[in-house]
Amino acid sequence: MNVIITGASRGLGKALAHKFGSAGYDLWLTSVSETRLYKAMEELMTYYPDINIKAKAADLSVKEVTLQFAEWINVNCPSVDILINNAGTFHPGSVHNEEDGVLESMINTNLYSAYHLTRALIPKMMKQKSGHIFNMCSIASLQAYPNGGAYSISKFALLGFSKNLREEMKPYGIKVTSVLPGAAYTSSWENSGVKKDRLMEAGDVAQMIFSCAQLSPSACVEEIVLRPQLGDL
Numbered sequence: 001m002n003v004i005i006t007g008a009s010r011g012l013g014k015a016l017a018h019k020f021g022s023a024g025y026d027l028w029l030t031s032v033s034e035t036r037l038y039k040a041m042e043e044l045m046t047y048y049p050d051i052n053i054k055a056k057a058a059d060l061s062v063k064e065v066t067l068q069f070a071e072w073i074n075v076n077c078p079s080v081d082i083l084i085n086n087a088g089t090f091h092p093g094s095v096h097n098e099e100d101g102v103l104e105s106m107i108n109t110n111l112y113s114a115y116h117l118t119r120a121l122i123p124k125m126m127k128q129k130s131g132h133i134f135n136m137c138s139i140a141s142l143q144a145y146p147n148g149g150a151y152s153i154s155k156f157a158l159l160g161f162s163k164n165l166r167e168e169m170k171p172y173g174i175k176v177t178s179v180l181p182g183a184a185y186t187s188s189w190e191n192s193g194v195k196k197d198r199l200m201e202a203g204d205v206a207q208m209i210f211s212c213a214q215l216s217p218s219a220c221v222e223e224i225v226l227r228p229q230l231g232d233l
Contacts, residue, residue: 002027004073006087007088008037009040016084016205029041029053030069070117083131132176141178145232177212177222182233185201185202
């Protein structure tokens with residue numbers, strides 16, 4: 001079984017790679033940072049020497065690069081069993097005063113990366129009549145919040161994409177799950193001043209996604225909503 005994970009060099013993506021790798025899945029990984037990606041790949045190969053792990057750095061905010069990565073997958077990966085669209089970026093700000101270009105930047109990374117990669121890989125899944133697509137949305141896909149601005153807009157759009165895809169793929173046996181996590185502790189929170197135990201663990205999100213991927217073909221979890229025990233920050 002093959003799992004494609006974007007944004008796989010750290011945070012939720014890396015936690016997902018560990019979770020699926022530990023279960024014997026072959027991993028196909030990408031992230032924008034080649035250095036971090038291959039460092040993560042080396043770590044994973046040390047932990048899970050019996051699986052195949054392939055990695056290719058790619059800036060998925062660029063359509064042409066995304067399509068090149070998809071072609072690499074289509075040529076080299078025998079089946080696309082699970083696709084986890086996890087690549088994303090965040091810039092704080094408000095609609096009325098955030099810098100020009102912020103919305104375009106986050107739409108490119110948070111929405112178009114998933115849109116173009118999915119469109120390029122899904123014909124193979126449709127031919128298989130099987131597969132599972134996870135789109136990493138956010139609590140910000142459900143509720144606007146202060147200083148969320150363009151990020152929240154991009155995540156609302158990703159949830160809309162995911163919902164549409166779910167309806168379209170029902171006849172083909174392909175599952176689509178929207179993942180809407182609240183704050184999980186990753187490296188981006190290290191200097192925030194927020195206590196680690198106030199946040200979820202990245203492994204919590206990975207565990208939920210993995211569990212949903214284990215259901216029978218007749219069941220699909222459409223949305224996963226996770227929040228810290230004490231609620232949103």
